[in-house]
Amino acid sequence: MKPLLAIDNLRTILRTGAQPVRAVDGLTLEIQRGETFALLGESGCGKSMTALSIMRLLPDGGDIVQGSIRLNGDELLTLPEAAMRAVRGGRIGMIFQEPMLSLNPVMTVGEQIEEVLARHFTIGHAAAQARILELLAQVGIPDPARRKTEYPFQFSGGMKQRVMIAMALAGQPELLIADEPTTALDVTIQAQVLDLMRDLQRQMDMAILLITHDLGVVAEMAHRIAVMYAGEAIETASREHFFKHPAHPYSQKLFAALPTRHKRNQGLSVISGNVPPLSEIFVGCRFADRCDRAWAKCRQVAPPWTAVAPGHRVRCHLYATGEAQQPAINAFPQHSAAEVGQPLQPAEATPLLKVDDLRVHFPIHKGLFKRVAGQVKAVDGLTLDIAYGKTLALVGESGCGKTTVGKAILQLIPATAGSICLDGVELSGLHRRQLLKKRAQFQIIFQDPYSSLNPRMRIAEIIEEGMQALNHNLMETSKAGKNRTGQDIDALLQQVGLPVEAKWRYPHEFSGGQRQRIAIARALAVNPQLLICDEPTSALDVSVQAQILNLLKTLQQDRGLAYLFITHNISVVDYLADEMAVMYLGRIIERGYVTEVLDDPKHPYTQALLSAVPAIESKDSRAVIRLEGELPSPANAPAGCHFHPRCPHVMPICREVYPGVSQFGSTHMTHCHLYNSAF
Secondary structure, eight states: OOSSSEEEEEEEEESSSSEEEEEEEEEEEEEEETTTTEEOOOOSSSSSHHHHHHHHHTTTTTEEEEEEETTTTTTTTSSSSHHHHHHHHEEEEEEEHHHHHSTTTTTTTHHHHHHHHHHSEEEEEOHHHHHHHHHHHHHTTTSSHHHTEEEEEEEOOHHHHHHHHHHHHHHSSSHHHHHTTTTSSOOOHHHHHHHHHHHHHHTTEEEEEESOOOOHHHHHHHHHEEEEETTTTEEEEEEEHHHHHHOHHHHHHHTTOOOOOOTTSSSSOOOOOOOOTTOOOOOTTTTTGOTTTOOOOHHHHHOEEEEETTTTEEEEEHHHHHHHOOOOOSOOOOOOOHHHHOOOOOSSSSSSSEEEEEEEEEEEEETTTEEEEEEEEEEEEEEEEEEETOEEEOOTTTTSHHHHHHHHHSSSSSSEEEEEEEETTSTTOOOOHHHHHHGGGEEOOOSSSHHSOOOOOHHHHHHHHHHHHHGGGGGSHHHHHHHEEEEEEHHHHHHTTOOOOGSSOOOOOOOOOHHHHHHHHHHHOOOOOOOEEETTTTTTTTHHHHHHHHHHHHHHHHHOOEEEEEEEHHHHHHHHOOOOEETTEEEEEEEHHHOOOOHHOOOHHHHHHHTTTOSSSSSGSSOOOOOOOOOOOOOOOOSSTTTTOOOOTOGGGTTTTTOOOOEETTTTTEEEEGGOOOO
């Protein structure tokens, strides 16, 4: 069968420094019409540069020096730029990773889609407006007649991604390139976007090139897979064969690094080192320095392609030489209750953190005199507690108030009402100097370490700044005090797995995972008892995520730290947390030990949230619940149960009265009328 897209020996270089960067180095692949082909690998492997090469949208200094890219038999690399413009957005559509950076902030959504239509079709204004409404409705945007006149900032993350899909589909493409289309989205919105892409693919018989590092998304979407490493493909296979029998040591390590429940009492497998710089000239296997099965030949001779099964090829000397192969990993392991452990017993001691009826409301000002016209109830009556040395995971969709809870606990934003008690001390009523003395006991790790680290300060200065501000024992100006501070910084860097000499470097000189380690070291510098972790692994590759999770678990064991772990990654919750609280529109709607909530979710929202998580398992083994609509505005919360507009089990009482607590044992509770009345 003739492929829709055929790439042969593609080589793309970037001339941005003293040595050229071989971003794509000899890539060959084929994509059939109507199939989803996943390109999998760590950041820096060349996945996004492959997509930009196909579109011929390389950055300054980028050049395709060798190879062929054929779309339905037409060579794209020889097309003049004028002809290529008809291909971009026409025959090939692309969804970029960050929709907010890809949409024009000063043009309405309708105007941006109309630009695409005007570029690729001869169409009148009335017909264009009708087509815009059709596209917006096709991607599931409600009230398209009104929303096409709105600007990107008026849309949520999931809706912006739908707008990007509508723009990509406007030219009726044969091939859709999706570059990390769901990385920053909640699991419920991610499920909607993936469903949408599948439905549109079936309707249009469209091929999809899916670029991602999320194995769960690959398992849900892909027909065939190629694993990229250091600019080249190292394994290709069908989805079924890849997930049952990953062959390359790198692929096997990616699976071993995934956090799962059966690994709770052990560290995650970590891929040592980093992806090598693509400016170096490779001689042998590019993975050799990070492979625990490498021998001399691996560093001297580049491995050839070897077929390990029909349609499954791998670039590895283990298979080319007939050496004893590493046992295949079962991607769908089954484990007994004894293996995964039972729920911990309730803590007897007084909790380290106790939050009672916390409310954080922000006033809405309108009119010339900025009168208060309403309230955004970001947090609306939240109660939780965390025991010493334990981890509570706070999960929920974006906009539900998770980060606001963390900032209110830290006293970075004032609480409207409620109590926040840390180690027996009420924080809300403390004066500034009193609060300063307590700040060393609780610290935060932000989601984006690059934005939270001062780019003009060296790492030693970043860590020392907090130590001097919050830890009076280190505020010594003597030479002995300075030496001790330096020793403490060295010890901290070693504790988080960084070399001592790293303290003289700047944040931009580190990878994403290393910057997160620096952020953790800065938080630990003042010996806190509580760490608030706000999505600390959401933007990290699987292998780097494993390093950070191992570090957090080790630090908890060594220092007795307690964590409030804010996340939407359920697999991380399953691996790391002791307890779990599900948040919806400013309130906790279900709470219990992790095994209780994940194995027997009670609230319909929790059930939908868990079912929407992409899973590396047989799709026939679980029912998927798709939520309709989006999270309501906290400025205008629905009456009664806040979830009732989206609930598949809604009853008349749900629209009138907020449900009370329903208890299932001593530790598992929910707020739902299903358990308060007959159903």
